[in-house]
Amino acid sequence: MLRALKIEPEKCTGCLQCEMACSYENEQVFNPSKSRIRIFNFHDEGRFAPYTCTQCAEAWCLHSCPVEAIVINPKTGAKEVIEDVCVGCKVCTIACPFGTVNYNHDSGKVIKCDLCGGNPACAEACPTAAITYVDIDQTGLDRMRAHAQKTLPQSAQAA
Amino acid sequence: MAWTRNVMRVNLTKGTIKREPLNMEWAMEYLGQRGLATKYFVEEVDPKVDPLSPENKMIMTTGPLTGTMASTGGRYSVVTKGPLTGAIACSNSGGFIGAEIKSAGWDMIIFEGRSKKPVYLYVENDRAELLDARDLWGKSVWDTDHELHKRHQDPLIRVAAVGRAAEKGCLYAAIVNDLHRAAGRSGVGTVMASKNLKAVVVRGTRGVGNIRDPKAFMKAVNAGKKVLHDNAVTGAGLPKYGTQVLMNVINEIGASPTRNMREVQFEGASKISGEAMHEIRKSDGKANLVTNAACFGCTIACGRISVIDKNHYTVVNSPKYWGASGGLEYEAAWALGNDTGVDDLDALTYANFLCNEDGIDPISFGSTVAAAMELYETGAITKKDTGGIDLKFGSAEALTKITELTCRGEGFGKIIGLGSRRLCEKYGHPELSMTVKSQEFPAYDPRGIQGMGLAYATSNRGACHLRGYTVASEVMGIPEKTDPLTTDGKPALVKAFQDATAVVDSTGLCVFTTFAWTLNDIQPQIAAACEGDWSMEKLHEVGERIWNMERMFNNAAGFTARDDTLPRRLLTEPARTGPARGKANMLDKMLPEYYRLRGWTPEGTPTKETRARLGL
Numbered sequence: 001m002l003r004a005l006k007i008e009p010e011k012c013t014g015c016l017q018c019e020m021a022c023s024y025e026n027e028q029v030f031n032p033s034k035s036r037i038r039i040f041n042f043h044d045e046g047r048f049a050p051y052t053c054t055q056c057a058e059a060w061c062l063h064s065c066p067v068e069a070i071v072i073n074p075k076t077g078a079k080e081v082i083e084d085v086c087v088g089c090k091v092c093t094i095a096c097p098f099g100t101v102n103y104n105h106d107s108g109k110v111i112k113c114d115l116c117g118g119n120p121a122c123a124e125a126c127p128t129a130a131i132t133y134v135d136i137d138q139t140g141l142d143r144m145r146a147h148a149q150k151t152l153p154q155s156a157q158a159a
Numbered sequence: 160m161a162w163t164r165n166v167m168r169v170n171l172t173k174g175t176i177k178r179e180p181l182n183m184e185w186a187m188e189y190l191g192q193r194g195l196a197t198k199y200f201v202e203e204v205d206p207k208v209d210p211l212s213p214e215n216k217m218i219m220t221t222g223p224l225t226g227t228m229a230s231t232g233g234r235y236s237v238v239t240k241g242p243l244t245g246a247i248a249c250s251n252s253g254g255f256i257g258a259e260i261k262s263a264g265w266d267m268i269i270f271e272g273r274s275k276k277p278v279y280l281y282v283e284n285d286r287a288e289l290l291d292a293r294d295l296w297g298k299s300v301w302d303t304d305h306e307l308h309k310r311h312q313d314p315l316i317r318v319a320a321v322g323r324a325a326e327k328g329c330l331y332a333a334i335v336n337d338l339h340r341a342a343g344r345s346g347v348g349t350v351m352a353s354k355n356l357k358a359v360v361v362r363g364t365r366g367v368g369n370i371r372d373p374k375a376f377m378k379a380v381n382a383g384k385k386v387l388h389d390n391a392v393t394g395a396g397l398p399k400y401g402t403q404v405l406m407n408v409i410n411e412i413g414a415s416p417t418r419n420m421r422e423v424q425f426e427g428a429s430k431i432s433g434e435a436m437h438e439i440r441k442s443d444g445k446a447n448l449v450t451n452a453a454c455f456g457c458t459i460a461c462g463r464i465s466v467i468d469k470n471h472y473t474v475v476n477s478p479k480y481w482g483a484s485g486g487l488e489y490e491a492a493w494a495l496g497n498d499t500g501v502d503d504l505d506a507l508t509y510a511n512f513l514c515n516e517d518g519i520d521p522i523s524f525g526s527t528v529a530a531a532m533e534l535y536e537t538g539a540i541t542k543k544d545t546g547g548i549d550l551k552f553g554s555a556e557a558l559t560k561i562t563e564l565t566c567r568g569e570g571f572g573k574i575i576g577l578g579s580r581r582l583c584e585k586y587g588h589p590e591l592s593m594t595v596k597s598q599e600f601p602a603y604d605p606r607g608i609q610g611m612g613l614a615y616a617t618s619n620r621g622a623c624h625l626r627g628y629t630v631a632s633e634v635m636g637i638p639e640k641t642d643p644l645t646t647d648g649k650p651a652l653v654k655a656f657q658d659a660t661a662v663v664d665s666t667g668l669c670v671f672t673t674f675a676w677t678l679n680d681i682q683p684q685i686a687a688a689c690e691g692d693w694s695m696e697k698l699h700e701v702g703e704r705i706w707n708m709e710r711m712f713n714n715a716a717g718f719t720a721r722d723d724t725l726p727r728r729l730l731t732e733p734a735r736t737g738p739a740r741g742k743a744n745m746l747d748k749m750l751p752e753y754y755r756l757r758g759w760t761p762e763g764t765p766t767k768e769t770r771a772r773l774g775l
Binding site for chain 2: 013014015016017020021023024027028029030031032033034043044045046047048125127128
């Protein structure tokens with residue numbers, strides 16, 4: 001079964017545990033500025049939003065790479081950057097409509113979410129389950145269930 | 160390693176910035192943050208120094224776990240000599256700038272001297288410079304933050320700044336970072352402004368690494384996170400209600416100081432409680448609370464983000480305050496509310512926004528307003544003094560007006576900015592000042608929670624709940640229940656809490672973890688992250704050493720056993736309602752035993768043996 005990161009912004013508290021887990025997994029340092037997942041704080045609205053690569057099926061980054069440094073991991077479906085091949089041209093950062101591929105000036109390569117090979121550190125670290133790793137075809141299941149419950153007669157809703 | 164081993168020394172008089180290696184010998188004895196920075200401070204500063212002179216120093220300091228994944232590991236502290244108290248001041252703050260300082264590669268920043276003109280410090284990793292802040296002087300913290308983000312064209316910088324109150328000499332001005340987190344107490348912001356230092360701006364992209372044993376560290380971190388998650392207070396109560404979970408609880412046990420501590424229960428408490436913040440307002444169909452929010456790395460997330468009803472009289476003409484911002488925490492709600500008798504949740508939220516916007520400590524401010532209200536009631540203060548404000552207990556209008564004036568350092572607000580002791584002395588009623596060592600009380604009445612009386616009387620920074628929070632034991636039964644109405648065992652309890660808190664404040668972690676954690680949960684995280692011996696025995700010793708070091712500084716600054724006391728009201732006027740009815744605080748039953756347990760003379764100074772035992 002392929003799985004995907006499911007993000008529920010309404011559960012996010014902005015603690016950045018995910019950013020630290022991500023940077024620690026990938027860079028062996030607690031460093032939000034090197035995280036592949038980022039939390040955005042919309043201060044005046046009092047809202048937080050985690051955001052990262054959604055692993056597009058037809059990935060712009062992959063198609064735009066002139067040296068074929070971005071490949072699909074068949075086990076996870078993740079689009080992964082092969083560091084040794086990447087030349088740091090940044091064309092993928094332009095191609096990605098969501099901004100989730102970024103340049104790392106320390107290494108001269110790009111970085112993006114690779115689902116940690118199937119065990120995403122961000123989901124593991126999130127204290128409120130705002131980030132979970134679920135069946136890729138069923139990311140809407142919980143929301144469907146919640147709305148389905150609203151269609152039940154009153155007594156069943158209370159239970 | 161956990162420490163970056165880099166100290167930045169900023170001489171504001173000369174305009175120089177130097178890097179020096181962290182004194183690792185001291186780190187092994189004082190750990191970090193509160194302990195280690197205080198060690199630097201007492202070694203470098205004369206205890207008799209005028210707090211607002213260039214000779215006073217101010218240290219912004221992180222702990223070894225700041226910036227790591229340890230839950231709540233985002234704290235920093237500001238250590239200086241406080242202008243409100245004349246004692247050692249150490250104010251702790253969350254938000255994000257602490258981790259940013261660490262990520263930029265610094266354990267602490269020592270500020271000395273005084274700049275000729277207003278400046279701000281800009282730090283980008285190992286690059287640091289003092290930049291002109293003349294155009295920022297006279298601006299609030301919020302406007303300063305906004306302007307600096309614009310100027311540096313960098314949404315990721317973190318800003319700590321002082322507002323207009325600090326510039327105008329308010330003695331309990333705070334340093335506010337990330338818009339609404341504050342190194343709040345004892346006037347550390349006043350010291351910063353006295354140095355003509357408007358702000359500290361930091362961008363760190365190096366991260367925090369060099370953990371001694373990464374595998375053991377992550378195991379300890381995850382175990383710690385689980386304990387916080389599974390605990391009823393840190394896993395449920397605090398995320399849902401914030402520290403405001405305490406408003407109704409403390410009021411019910413008759414320990415909620417009300418109207419300048421004349422009473423111990425406030426009839427309006429439920430209207431300004433954590434529960435009330437969830438209620439949908441009839442006026443605009445929204446709740447006061449928008450969401451809870453976390454500081455850096457915190458898996459509790461007790462922070463409140465609130466909105467004021469746009470139609471409320473305080474903001475109806477000020478769209479600036481219509482957005483969400485830092486809402487009421489328990490201490491602010493109590494000081495602005497219970498102690499002044501005001502039960503208008505929107506008015507309190509507005510007053511709290513202003514305290515954040517211009518950087519004043521809402522505890523000291525609210526308590527000082529409460530004292531002024533009592534002086535007004537007795538006729539010692541009149542409308543002539545207040546500039547026409549009808550300063551009655553319970554008046555939301557009076558409270559919000561005086562908040563505006565104090566935050567801007569205008570009119571009667573300048574007098575309120577001096578704090579309760581100076582206010583009450585000025586108007587001839589020193590007995591009405593509810594302070595210890597000139598610092599105002601927080602939200603726990605020591606008649607209803609006896610151990611807190613001793614904690615307040617002996618706190619190294621004046622009346623404060625964060626130096627020894629025996630409320631945890633006496634009210635919540637953490638780590639074990641003691642009777643709040645008796646003094647039995649309290650001296651030992653207070654000492655244990657004071658020493659353990661000194662350790663927590665030296666790690667980079669938040670003291671709120673100790674609703675669930677004991678040092679047994681923290682020790683494995685420190686031991687895995689830091690080189691050196693960090694056994695439980697060692698940590699207890701470090702805590703006691705820090706406490707005695709602070710005490711010795713205060714003794715040298717002129718404090719004696721005579722200052723270890725409470726206002727007469729709390730010692731002689733019994734509680735009139737609630738479970739503590741008929742009781743005053745019985746400090747004299749606790750203090751001698753406390754001195755004995757501490758290894759201090761009856762005059763309240765550490766004996767030669769105690770000093771030798773702790774290496775002081």
